[in-house]
Amino acid sequence: MDEQNPRLLIVDDDKEIRELLANFLSRYGYLVSAAANGKDMFAQLARHTFDLIILDIMMPGDDGFSLCKQLRKDSNLPIIMLSAIGEETDRIIGLEVGADDYLPKPFNPRELVARIKAVLRRSQHPIEPEPQSTTSDSDTVVFCNWIIDKGTRKLLNPEGIEIILSAGEYTLLVAFLDHPRRVLSRDQLLEITHNRSAGPFDRSIDIQVSRLRQKIEVDPKQPELIKTVRGGGYMFTAKVTPQACHA
Numbered sequence: 587m588d589e590q591n592p593r594l595l596i597v598d599d600d601k602e603i604r605e606l607l608a609n610f611l612s613r614y615g616y617l618v619s620a621a622a623n624g625k626d627m628f629a630q631l632a633r634h635t636f637d638l639i640i641l642d643i644m645m646p647g648d649d650g651f652s653l654c655k656q657l658r659k660d661s662n663l664p665i666i667m668l669s670a671i672g673e674e675t676d677r678i679i680g681l682e683v684g685a686d687d688y689l690p691k692p693f694n695p696r697e698l699v700a701r702i703k704a705v706l707r708r709s710q711h712p713i714e715p716e717p718q719s720t721t722s723d724s725d726t727v728v729f730c731n732w733i734i735d736k737g738t739r740k741l742l743n744p745e746g747i748e749i750i751l752s753a754g755e756y757t758l759l760v761a762f763l764d765h766p767r768r769v770l771s772r773d774q775l776l777e778i779t780h781n782r783s784a785g786p787f788d789r790s791i792d793i794q795v796s797r798l799r800q801k802i803e804v805d806p807k808q809p810e811l812i813k814t815v816r817g818g819g820y821m822f823t824a825k826v827t828p829q830a831c832h833a
Contacts, residue, residue, distance in 0.1 A: 592706055593617040593634065597627045597653070598642040598668070607640065610695045616702075624648040624656075636663065638706060640698070641685070643669040643676060651683050658684035662739070664705045664753045666698070681793040686754045708779065709753035727763055729824040730811065732802065736760065749801050754779070758794050759802070762812065762822035771819035795820055 594616050598604050604620040611618050619634065621627040623645055630636075639657070643650035650667055657663060667680040670691040677688045686705045689698060725737040731744035739756060741749045751759065757779045761770070770778075772791045779791075799806040813821045 591615055591617050592637040592702075593619070594638050594640060594702070595627065595630055595634075595636045596620045596640045597623075597645075597650070598640075599623060599645040600642075603642075607695070607698075611699070611702075614699055624653045627653065638664040638666065638702060638709075640666050640668060640702075643667055643680070651679055654680070654685055655683045658750065658752060660750055662709075662751050662753060662756065664709045666701055666705060668693075678789060678793060681754075681790055682797065684752045684755075684797070686752055705753060708757050726828070728827045729763065729766075734759070734763065743802075751801065752797075754794050755798050755801070758791075758798055762820075763826050766822050766824065766826040769815045769818045769821045775819065791820075 594611060596604050596607050596611075596618060598607075598620075599622050601622070604622070608618040608620055619630055619636070621630050624647060627639070627641075641650045641654060648656075650669075654665055654667065657665065665685045666687045666689060667685040668689055668691055669676050669680070677690075680688045686708070687701050689701060726733065726735045733742045734740070739751075741751055741756075741759070743749055758775065761775060761778045775791045779794075795812060796806070799809050799812055803809045803811055811822060811824050813823050815821050
C-alpha cells in the first residue's frame with residue numbers, strides 16, 4: 587500500500603454519488619476508483635490492489651450484504667458499508683457479514699473521511715499495546731496451537747490453515763491476546779479497538795465477538811476461548827505464549 591495515498595474503491599449504483607465521493611475523497615489525497623455493481627467491483631479487484639472498499643447496500647443484483655459476504659470468504663480488505671435506510675438492523679447485519687464500519691445516508695463527507703482514516707489506522711496498526719502487554723515483545727504468538735503473526739496479520743489454525751479475519755475481527759483478537767485472562771468490558775474493548783465509547787444500544791462488540799467465535803472456537807455456541815462474563819464483558823481464557831519470529 588502507498589502509505590501516503592491509499593487506494594479506495596467506491597461501489598455504488600448511483601453514478602452521481604460515485605462521482606461526488608470520488609471527487610471529494612481525491613481532495614484528501616486518496617486514489618479513488620469506482621464500480622457500479624458487484625461484477626465491476628470484482629473486475630476492479632482483479633486489476634488493482636485496494637486498501638479499502640466503500641460499499642453501498644442497496645444495489646440491483648447482488649446487494650452490499652451479499653458482496654461483503656463473498657469478499658470475506660478469502661479477503662480481510664477493510665470495508666465501510668453505506669445505506670440509505672439507516673436502520674439499526676442493517677448496521678447489525680453489515681457488521682455480522684464482515685463490514686468494519688457502517689455509515690447511514692445521508693452523511694457528512696467529512697465523517698466518511700474520518701471513518702476511512704480510523705479503519706485504515708486499525709487495519710495497519712491494530713492496537714497500541716500497554717507497557718506490560720503480554721505480546722508486546724514479539725510479533726508472533728501462540729494460543730491453543732493457533733499461531734498469529736502480527737507482522738503479516740496472518741492467523742493459522744492448529745492444522746496450519748490460514749483463517750481470514752476482517753480488520754475488525756483481527757483487531758479484536760489482538761486486543762484479547764494482549765490482555766489474556768482479564769475481564770474486558772464492552773467499553774474497554776470499544777476503546778481499544780475503535781477508540782470510542784459504547785452507546786446505550788451499541789452491539790458492535792457483541793457482533794464482532796460472535797463472528798470471531800465462529801472462526802476460532804470448536805463450538806461457537808459453547809465457547810471456551812472467549813468467555814462471556816455476566817455483567818462484566820468478555821475474557822480470553824487461553825494461555826498466550828510469545829514466540830521469536832523466524833525467517
